[in-house]
Amino acid sequence: MSTQTWIAIVAVILGSGGLSALGGYLLAGRNEEKRDERAAQRDREALRERQKDEGRVFQRDTLLEIHDLLYRLNRNAGRSRHIDEMRYRETGKYGRELSPDDLSDEFSELVGSVNRLRVRIFDRDMRDLIDRYMATVISSSTSGGQRQDRDDAAVRARAERIEQQILVQWEPLEEALGTLIRSQFPGSDLTPLG
Secondary structure (H helix, E strand, O other): OOHHHHHHHHHHHHHOOHHHHHHHHHHHHHHHHHHHHHHHHHHHHHHHHHHHHHHHHHHHHHHHHHHHHHHHHHHHHHHHHHHHHHHHHHHOOOOOOOOOHHHHHHHHHHHHHHHHHHOOOOOHHHHHHHHHHHHHHHHHHOOOOOOOOOOHHHHHHHHHHHHHHHHHHHHHHHHHHHHHHHOOOOOOOOOOOO
């Protein structure tokens, strides 16, 4: 085929809307690419929002569970302290006998569970508050320490001081924990809707 024939064929195609079709094809491709980019952006935003919601639910559930465990731990430590106090009143000896197995086992399980959940908390200050509180509670369970004869009154006094430290630490811990829990609920006083 000659050059003139090719020119004639191209002229017929262009003259019959071929150029318009080619332009439309290119424009449609560009529009499709932009539509795909917008859809991908919406998908990324939806994924971020879903991850944010899942993180909030995870954190809320962790905080609620650790709050319940801390209450149970407080009750356990209180029962143990009560047993030691009753024995002291009866015998004049403080903290020399082991706690009942069920109480001791429960205490160990609670400490392990609190520590397992504590490391999952996003907020470093809350982790530190719980860590300090746990150290104080654990020290109350070991208040007997190295024993000497006739030192029961001193050991009892030390246990009472530790109990006071627990009470002093509990209120700000509970308040901070409650604030952090409420912040996980959209619509709360800390995360208003809209």
